[in-house]
Structures are given as C-alpha cells and as structure tokens.
Amino acid sequence: MGDTMKLIEATFKPAKDKVIEGVEDTVPFILSIKGVHSASPPVAFLIMIDVSYSMDGEKIFRAKQAALKILELIRDKDYVGVYGFCGKVKEVLKPIPFTDKKLVEKAIVSLKLDSGTNIYEALKVLAEQARKLVESKTVSAVRAIFITDGEPTSGPKKPKKILEMARKLREAGGTALVIGVGDKYNEKLLLDIARAVNGVFEHAQDPEALEKTMYEYTSIVRELCAREIVATFVSSPYTRVNIYNRESITIDNETRVNIGDIHYGEVIDVVGELLVEPMVSGTHEALTITISYINPETGEQEFLKPIKFSLNIIERSRAGEIMVDNTVEAEVRAVKAALALSENVGKKPKKEEIEKQFEELVEATRVLGSKNLVTRTMSIKEMLSEEGFTPDVTKEMASIISKILSGRIEKEKEEGEKE
Numbered sequence: 001m002g003d004t005m006k007l008i009e010a011t012f013k014p015a016k017d018k019v020i021e022g023v024e025d026t027v028p029f030i031l032s033i034k035g036v037h038s039a040s041p042p043v044a045f046l047i048m049i050d051v052s053y054s055m056d057g058e059k060i061f062r063a064k065q066a067a068l069k070i071l072e073l074i075r076d077k078d079y080v081g082v083y084g085f086c087g088k089v090k091e092v093l094k095p096i097p098f099t100d101k102k103l104v105e106k107a108i109v110s111l112k113l114d115s116g117t118n119i120y121e122a123l124k125v126l127a128e129q130a131r132k133l134v135e136s137k138t139v140s141a142v143r144a145i146f147i148t149d150g151e152p153t154s155g156p157k158k159p160k161k162i163l164e165m166a167r168k169l170r171e172a173g174g175t176a177l178v179i180g181v182g183d184k185y186n187e188k189l190l191l192d193i194a195r196a197v198n199g200v201f202e203h204a205q206d207p208e209a210l211e212k213t214m215y216e217y218t219s220i221v222r223e224l225c226a227r228e229i230v231a232t233f234v235s236s237p238y239t240r241v242n243i244y245n246r247e248s249i250t251i252d253n254e255t256r257v258n259i260g261d262i263h264y265g266e267v268i269d270v271v272g273e274l275l276v277e278p279m280v281s282g283t284h285e286a287l288t289i290t291i292s293y294i295n296p297e298t299g300e301q302e303f304l305k306p307i308k309f310s311l312n313i314i315e316r317s318r319a320g321e322i323m324v325d326n327t328v329e330a331e332v333r334a335v336k337a338a339l340a341l342s343e344n345v346g347k348k349p350k351k352e353e354i355e356k357q358f359e360e361l362v363e364a365t366r367v368l369g370s371k372n373l374v375t376r377t378m379s380i381k382e383m384l385s386e387e388g389f390t391p392d393v394t395k396e397m398a399s400i401i402s403k404i405l406s407g408r409i410e411k412e413k414e415e416g417e418k419e
Contacts (some may be wrong), residue, residue, distance in 0.1 A: 028332035035225030041140035044079040050148035053086035064208035087116025118155035130174035144176035155318035166196035188346030198260035202283035223264035226293040330367035337361035
C-alpha cells in the first residue's frame, strides 16, 4: 500500500490485515514518509553555542571546529547566523546569505566565554529569528544547531516554560539538532526540547564527537522536500488509533499528527496501533489516512492520494491464515520501550526496572535489523550492567530514545533495494 508524488511518498504497513471475529484485537502499524525529491529552496542554519565558562577548553574548541566543518555543506543561497549564549544571547552574526564564507568563519572563531546558561533566551532568539526569516520568505525553513553542556542557570528555568519556547520555534518553521556535551547537563530537558521541535537529541560525552554529529545532520537537512507534513487518521466506528512517537490530537474519530518537515532521502516513521472492537466476519474499511504538506517552492498546501486500509474479519477456525509482519511489530515494541524508558530519564528508578525495559528495547532492535541501532543499544546495555544507572548511561540512553521516538530508524535495505 503505497503512494508516490513529486516531493514525498507515503507507505502504510500494518503488522497484519486479518483478525478473528467477535474479539478485541490490536493491529500495530507504521506510516512511513520519505523525501523523494528536493525542492532545494534556501534554508537558514542558525548556530547556537553555549559559551558559559564551563565550555572552556576542549569543549568550545571542538564546538567551533565542528561549526567550521559544516560550512563545507552549506550552499551560497542558504543563510547562516551565529550566536553564543550564556546568561544572555550574543548575536555574533545575524543571518546572512552564505556568500561570504570568511565572514561566517570569523564570527564562529570570535565566540567568547561568559557566565550563566540561559536556555530559554537562546530558544526565544531562535524562534524569533525563524519567524522573521520564514514569514519574509527569505528562506523556506530554519535548521538550528544547539549545543550546551550545562543546566539552565539564568532566565526561566522551569522545563514547562522552556518547552513552550521550543514549540514556538517549531511553529515558526524551525527544528533543531540538540547536542549535550559532557556529563553535567539535563538530558531530560534536552530530550524534551528535541521532541518539541520534531528534532533529534544527541549526547557527546567526548567533544570530538561533535564534528561527526553536526556534519551528518547538516548533510541531510540542507535538502528540503516538504514542510509541515500532517497525517490525519480517520477510523471507522469499530476502530481507534493510538500514536506513540508523535504528538497527536484526537477529536471523535479523527487523529491528527504533526510530522513536521522532511528532507531528501530521509524517512520518518509514525508508529502506532489500531485498536479493533469485536466485529462480524467480512471485509471492513478500518482506516483512511490523509497526508498534507506545504510545497516549499510554491508555498501551497498539497495532498497525497488518501491511503485506505481494510481489515478482513475471519472465523476462529481460520486463525492459521493470519500472517504477522515481525518487523512492524518490532518497531512498535521498540517505540513503546523507548517511551517507557523516557519516563525514567531524569529520575532514580530501580536498576532492575531499567534493565527489564532496556532488554525489551534491545530485543526489538535486533528484529529491526539496524546494525547501528543494535550496536548502540548493546553498548548501553553493557554499560548499564557494569556501571548501573550512571549520568553517562542515562545520557546515552536519552540519545538512543530520541532517535527511536523521532521515527528516524535506519533499517537494513532489502535485497535489490537501491540507495
């Protein structure tokens, strides 16, 4: 069940399409959105680096080096802004077209340390700049790279206020790569900020990892395919939709999911389950999915052809006919496990509880077949077993949780599938 259009394509994968008559059941599913053609509009890159005194030494050096490295990927038509934040935000270079590389390099190198860490104000400046740039049609979207190594010590410190500002960044047309450096920052807060902006959180225990993380992110997000993707699930009177890895709003039989922007070659999975009430045998239309997005070239809203999913309700004697897609089921299990783990980030749970939840995540990722994901989860499992729920383990765990809940799970390509 797939549909291809100029800029994006969507594929709906249920774990099964048959259920037994007269009983309640659950159908795990994945809605995959893929960027297939880049409209290639100009994008603004806003580099926001923590310049508090705790960043002194290798941290600020590596952050600057990584920022300089990603300039190799930015096009002349793109915009770049450079900011340092401490107790206040310092606009070192307002967003300008990337035609003067030397000026941008000079701005990055000139970042100087000061006292305080005002995460709220940093997000506020990013949101304000994003709104100005997008509303003026200077660029189609804003991509922020946000680096910090500490807890908020200045400005509003309550997570609720900070997350409200993060959502304003998303609403203004921005998203972000959120990077925590070292082991003194609040991983729960950074994980939640990344989720609020439909972005990704990464942990960099070693400052040397900054360059690779930032370079990989920039190489993806510079090629925008579609903006403000929204999937609307309309269920039948006998079914109900639960979405696990994205914010959703359900009114009556409609569930609306904000997916955000997508880039060339990027795949974002919306993961959920269809709850099925007891029904009589026969074929029943269970779900219709409508997907809208903004074409970055025209600014107009466009739609994919609706996806319709029907369930075959069969007699109990035919139960052997039900085939289950183990990969779909495993991804739903992985997302549920990541959600359970995310609730324990920032807390002090029992080691046994965490180990059990993480074992579920490890087993699910093995079925998914992503070598990178399996390697990372196995490494964290070993750390958890040897060290316990230490700050470094918590931060590594938050990073992998962010990857899974963002829906950006790299899977092994099937035989014959091209890059």
